Amino acid sequence: MKEHKKLYKAGKLWLTATIALVAGGIMLTSTASADTTAPAQQEQTSQVTPAPVASATTQQQFAAANDQGANAACLDSVKVAPATEQNSVHLVATGWHAADASQDNPYRYAILYDNTANQEVARVKVAGEDVINRSDVQKVYANVANSQKSGFQASFNIPVTKLTNSLSLVSRYSNDAKNGEGQHTDVWLPIHIDMNNYGYLDGVEVNDNQVHVHGWHATNQAITRSHHFIIAFDKTQNREIARQEIKDNNVRNDVAKAYPSVFNANQSGFDVNFNLNPAFVNDEVQFISRWSGATDGNSDYADDWFTPQRLFNDQANRASLDQFGEKDGQMTIAGWHAANQAYGKEYHYIIVIDKTTGKEVARQRVTTGQSRPDVAKVFPQIVNAANSGFSVTIPYNKDWDGHNLQVVSRWTDDQAGNGQNTVDYWFTPTILAGQPAQPSQPVQPSQPSQPSQATNDQGYLDKWLVVNPGMHPGTIIFCAKGWHVTNNLKHYRRFVLLDNTTNQVVTSFMNNGDHPIDGAIDQYGDNRPDIAAKYGQYRNAAKSGFNIQAYWTNPQFGHDYTLVSQYADDENGTNASEVRFHLGVITQANLGTEQDFEQF
Structure with a gap:
């Protein structure tokens, strides 16, 4: 027997026609494959992308029509589903087989053959409702005897282990009514059973101390695995965090439309909530969809990570x-401390260190976290931001007069305020003796910031913004508004942006351009009557405001930054009197819009 192959291009389908010269006629079979592949399960550009499917009609139009003695066939689809017998599956194959030999061989059979094991698996007789009218085939093969009745549907119950073997469907016309042997005419059609994993994580959201996870996972590997689990895996610590079994899988008609050959596509959805815990907050998390044959989900499973x-x-x-100040023998300490690392650490302490003697002199537990909606608004991704406030009063010891006192805010899992895994914030040391207590800031900021790094200077960053103007590639604009009071006035008012990650200066700029401030420096700056009312003891209080905008070239997103406000002897910052405002980590998610910039 000699074979000749010919390729035809139909849209995105390559069709292969194999013509075999045999004694007594021509056997013609057609198969189809796509020149594009199904999307990768983790990197789909949309939630559901249909797998390519070839229709029989598309294939037929390229067949050699009206050939006398033709023997042509096509397998349209193969679907699998769970069977009632244990460890078995139900396989249904549909297609058509047109052959002039059907006149002499009127009995039809479908035989499932295991090419891997080189043995027949099962055979069924095709008769009655399993014979399907195919006017599309009859239109192409008008001169072939049975083309109008060439359609077939064949159903088999087979061992599930056969699904991973190479299988063929043999469509047969025979003169043997009992077994389908005797004189017969066959066409061998290769069977492809899709055993891939298809899945998509539609979204993960955190609301009200719940982690909401939803998506879908469809696979024929789940035919004998009826238990569906969603597992949260801590990739940082290499351990499971939690799991839930899906009792009612969400109907996903969109998935079923895209993957019609996957039996559970229509029931592949999941929508679950996990209780938030520190591992979700601080570690890298990987969600796993698992179909398992075990009730606990720990064996016989198919996973999509x-x-x-x-x-x-x-x-x-x-x-x-x-x-932070002393009045009438009492030391008042108030502020806020927010950190995701602190989540799950239930004890919050304020500790006072005497830097002059190097000893701890006081500590007090914060029994009730004060509500700080302003902090939560600026840092919505910090879990404890909304309740990060603290305010404590500690008796003041006159022995501390003239000493540098440093406040430490500590979150810990130790009831005594110690522990191995504390989250500490060390504030700038301050000498309280002879200085008035600092009142709460007069302006509600949109951006909370760190306090001054110098005891003689005070300041606050009301708000800041980074925005991409789109004019210069690799350049953004940095904007900031706030105030800085000092009695240590200099000839230059200067600002510096520090990259704390690399410990380098990113850029520096003047409040009024590139030249020094001449004349009355205490009169230069934005009017701040609110600051003058509170800090009248400072020479520049009335003009302490600043409003800066500067180009920032090649910003390193993901790094931690600080803005420094200075009064200095020269443009290099010599003998500077300064305050520092910690901005935190800046990412592309912080970039504001053009409207934000216009409203700043």
Whole structure:
């Protein structure tokens, strides 16, 4: 027997016609494959992308029509589903087989053959309702005897282990009514059973201390695995965090439309909630969809591992000391301390260190976290931001007069305020003796910040913004508004942007351009009557405001930054009197819009 192959291009389908010269006629079979592949299960550009499917009609139009003695066939689809027998599956094959030999061989059979094991698996007789009218085939093969009745449907119950073997369907016309042997005419049609995993994580959201996970996972590997689990896996610590079994799989008609040959596509959806815990907040988490044959999900399973992700990208330790002062023998300490690393650490302490003697002199537990909606608004990705406030009063010891006192805010899992895994924020040391207590900030900021790094200077960053103007590639604009009071006035008012990650200066700029401030420096700056009312003892209080905008070239997103406000002797910052405002980690998610820039 000699074979000749010819390729035909139909849209996105390559069709292969194999013509075999045999004694007594021509056997013609057609198969189809796509020149594009189904999308990867983790990197789909949309939630559901249909797998390519070839129709029989498309294939028929390229067949050699009206050939006397033709023997042509096509397998349209193969679907599998669970069977009632244990460890078995139900396989249904549909297609057509047109052959002039059907006149002499009127009995039709479908035979499932295991090419791997080189043995027949099962055979069924095709008769009655399993014979299907195919006017489309009859239109192409008008001169072939049975083309109008060439359609067939064949159903088999087979061992599930056969699904991974190479299988063929033999469509047969025979003169043997009992077994389908005797004189017969066959066409062998290769069977492809899709055993791939298809899945998509539609979304992960955190709301009200719940992690909401939803998506879908469809696979024929789940035919004998009826238990569906969603597992949260801590990739950082290499351990499972939690799991839930899906009792009612969400109907997903969109998935069934895209993957019609996958039996559970229509029931592939999942929608679950996990209780938030520290592992979700601080570690990289990977969600797993698992179909298992075991009730506990620990054996006989098919997994789809979705891309690892951090649910909370902000891992910075943020705080501000709003008030630290002594009055009538009492020391008042107030502010806020927000950090995702602190989640799950239920004890919050304020500790006072005497830097002059190097000893701890006081500590007090914060029994009730104060509500700080302003902090939560600016840092929505920090879990404890809304309740990060603290305010404590500690008796003041006159022995501390003239000493540098440093406040430490500590989150810990130790009831005594110690422990191995504390989250500490060390504020700038301050000498309280002879200085008035700092009141709460007069302006509600949109951006809380760290306090001054110098004891003689005070300041606050009301708000800041980074925006991409789109004019210069690799350049963004940095904007900031706030105030800085000092009695240590200099000839230059200067600002510096520090990259704390690399410990380098990103850029520096003047408040009024590139030249020094001449004349009355205390009169230069934005009017701040609110600051003058509160800090009248400072020479420049009335003109302490600043409003800066500067180009920032090649910003390193993901790094931690600080803005420094200075009064200095020269443009290099010599003998500077300064305050520092910690901005935290800046990512592309922080970039504002053009409207934000216009309203700033």
